[in-house]
Amino acid sequence: MAIHVDRGTVPRVPDRSHVxxxxxxDQILGLLMLVTSVVVLLFPMATQDGPKDAQVNELVVGLVVAFAASTRxxxxxxxxxxxxxxVAGAWLxxxxxxxxxQNTAVHTADRMLCIVAGSVLVVLSLVSAAVWWSDRAARQKSAGASHRE
Known part of the structure; x- marks a missing residue:
């Protein structure tokens, strides 16, 4: 059994800025999103403040964000x-x-938690999208530069 090694190629060095x-x-912003979802999940349960409608809403949004963040x-x-x-942050x-x-009681602590956590999630998603777009643009620019050589 012979192993073919092509000695004419150079192994590709990963682009450090892309990494x-x-x-x-994926890691830093994803971890911040996961921490925010855990706060949204656990705070209403730990304090038992507010009506159950608001807690169910926070539970569902927290689970959606936790799943998305852990997947990333x-x-x-x-x-x-x-x-x-x-979208989950905007809904919060x-x-x-x-x-x-809808004449559903919303406790003040729940309202503040939703507004603050939702704002954090919206900002994190916008920063994350900006990082993704800048990485894509930089990769296309470097790919275009390597094709010209």
Whole structure:
């Protein structure tokens, strides 16, 4: 059994800036999203403040964000995970007002948690999307430069 080794090729060196941007996108921002989802999941349960409608809403949103964040930590993320987290954050911001308009009691602590956590999730998803787009642009630019050589 013979092993063929092509001695004319040079092993490809990974682009360090791409690896750094990918790590920031998938690992750092994903971990911050996961921590925020854990706060949204555990805070209402630990304090037992507020009505059950608001707690169920926070539970569902927290589970969605936890799933999206843990998936991006495990497999890597893309614009879909950023969009899911951004939409979940936007819903958290709007939910106290939407649930309150339906004559559902929303406790002040729940309202503040939803607005703050939702804002954090929206900002994290926007930063994550910006990192993804800048990485994509840099990779296309480096690919274009390598084709010209």
């Amino acid at each position: 750094l941007r990918q790590g920031a996108h 930590l495990y497999r890597g993320g893309g614009l879909w995970s950023d969009a899911v987290v951004g 911001i709007a939910s106290p007002f939407v649930l309150g308009a």
